[in-house]
Amino acid sequence: MQKKSILKKIFIYTVSAILLCILYVAMHLGYNFFSDNIHTVIPNKIYRSAQLNKKNLTELTEKYHIKSMINLRGTWPTNHWYEVEKKFAKINHIEYYPIQFSAYKLPKKQEIRILVHILQIAPKPLVFHCEGGADRTGMAAAISLILFKKNATIAEIEKEASWHYNAVSRFTVGYQVMRNYFAWLKKNNLPQSKENFLTWLNSDEKMQPYEGWFFV
Structure with missing residues (x-):
């Protein structure tokens, strides 16, 4: 008993x-x-969010003194959200960068290089977003840590593209891109660093789409 x-x-x-x-x-x-998935990536420099309405855009801009906005959904002139956002950026003198990524389809390296260039030249503080602030935004956040945070660890980078920010699938673009980068580091016995990331990004190493379990 x-x-x-x-x-x-x-x-x-x-x-x-x-x-x-x-x-x-x-x-x-x-x-x-x-909460519109609003989070700090690097304090006073880089922020992430979901698609915001005009009211929340205003609050975010005033709170963090946003100078640039990267729209990872691309240019959609027939959609209301795009026109509202574009007009808001113009009125408030915010640099606006629309660049289109898929939430699940692995991008070409050239597309990532364009994003890296924008992240480097855009006035700070900046915010980037997709629709839900999880998948494409997770990729941009992970890349931002690599570019701007000294000695960013793999664990920190992985977290930005994980369930912590509602990216619950391993098929999300952020998980797939980082998975390819980390695999290249392991194959070449290299540590994670900004320099090594840029070397990988500019190399001829082809990225492979993820095939496996759906959930992280």
């Missing part, structure tokens, strides 16, 4: 722990969703 009682307690504690973990993740994802 005592053994059964112990096993029962272990089972209850295990199930409770699993349910608490699920609840935590659900609450975290929900918070990101309802």
